[in-house]
């Protein structure tokens with residue numbers, strides 16, 4: 004089953020300088036199967052976040068349609084959860100209360116949401132920190148708590164907008180491992196934005212490469228490697244190098260700098 008679908012999607016915003024509509028993305032076609040993890044990679048400003056915002060129903064397309072779970076998206080979608088680079092934890096709540104927030108809004112009983120929050124925090128390696136406040140945790144621990152909060156409402160679809168980009172390299176690899184395991188075990192569908200080519204390859208079934216603004220998908224690459232549930236192992240495979248090379252070519256990494264040097 005197709006869980007997330009973009010059909011000929013375009014989105015324009017009013018340009019501040021000209022006061023005219025200007026396309027951010029154009030003619031985007033994406034189909035993500037249930038349980039699949041797909042990464043979107045593209046130059047800065049090509050419209051990656053705009054696509055996720057349309058996937059969640061926060062923005063509506065200017066042209067084309069977006070479907071989640073087979074239903075046309077016309078307003079914010081409940082079965083979708085977002086995770087961003089900023090953890091957006093509420094500083095006045097303990098991390099247990101932060102993780103339980105979505106369930107509280109859904110009217111789940113205090114005992115049940117406490118159980119879910121504690122279980123998820125344990126899975127995210129935060130056992131013993133349940134009653135700490137966000138300011139008492141490191142950046143990596145706060146992102147773990149944000150991951151637990153994202154999973155607490157048991158969304159079918161996760162939209163992940165560079166969730167680990169502010170973390171140091173080693174913390175990032177450990178969080179990628181936790182995320183990959185949970186996505187795989189719970190058969191979640193995810194659309195993941197990253198600037199980190201190896202992260203995209205390590206976590207995904209498929210990669211979508213975008214052009215510069217107005218962004219459109221210029222290439223689709225099946226990763227076709229083992230260990231989607233174990234990115235630490237996948238990172239060691241020899242096939243990673245050529246795949247990263249192909250992405251660098253598509254993104255013209257190094258080309259501008261070369262031109263500047265000559």
Ligand SMILES: Nc1ncnc2c1ncn2[C@@H]1O[C@H](COP(=O)(O)OP(=O)(O)OP(=O)(O)O)[C@@H](O)[C@H]1O
Pocket residue numbers: 016017027045046047048049050051052053054216
């Ligand atoms: N609400 C908005 N109003 C006006 N312009 C917007 C709005 N949201 C995004 N844009 C513009 O649309 C373009 C695409 O933005 P978007 O944030 O989706 O790109 P991105 O690929 O996620 O960028 P980055 O990789 O730098 O995070 C940018 O030029 C941005 O300025």
